[in-house]
Amino acid sequence: MTNPTDPLSECTTKVIAMPADTNPDGDMFGGWILGQMDLAAYVCARRLVKHKIVVVAIDNVVFHKPVFVGDCLECYTHLEKTGRTSMTVKVEAYVERRDSQEKEKVTEGRFVYVSIGADRKPVPIQG
Template sequence: MDISDEQDPCPTGELVLQTLALPKDTNSNGDVFGGWLMSTMDLAGAIAAREVAKGRVTTVSVGAMAFLRPVPVGATVSCYCEISNVGRSSLTCNLEVWVKHYKWESQQKVTETEIVYVAIDDVGRTRPISS
């Protein structure tokens, strides 16, 4: 996957989740663990998808990801989401993660991916998304 922040001077989408990278989220290098970032992106996409689906959603697929730079402890992690498609029961969310450390002048893009959610009912069956 080829992603470059040189073409993206600022985030695409709406800010849906912002959090802080803590020591408990680090890998053995002392930088933030990629799995934590993926989980945070999944939560961010679900927040956006639930608003449109007006109810429960579940994650059905996650696109490829590349990590452009390490995330240091203490950085503010911001997840931006743009919903690119709403199907009968599915929603496609384009997610970007940007980070800003207080020592930096501006925030920097770390990764992006596409996550598809499906609207489900109380027993986990797909349900149509009403417009």
């Protein structure tokens, strides 16, 4: 399934926002949202390599709207770029609110992963 603004993306993960991951005011923690996006980007990036991958950078993160308990968070991923050892995955997170079927974009960002060998040094993706 693709999202309306990026036909090249796919819905990689879906998860319900639970009360254990809220801030003291009851909204979802930004760190929890980023963690979900990281997992989705990882699923997308690891398809390309046999090696272990690690995230080296998270860029251009914007939190557009809050996420509430009970929302279904959907992370859409799109492999934007591959380098010699790195892969950049654009992630757009949408929510389906509890009381509505409409999707709202809540967060976006770019996750850069590097393929590493047993010595933890970068290795070519096609290695």
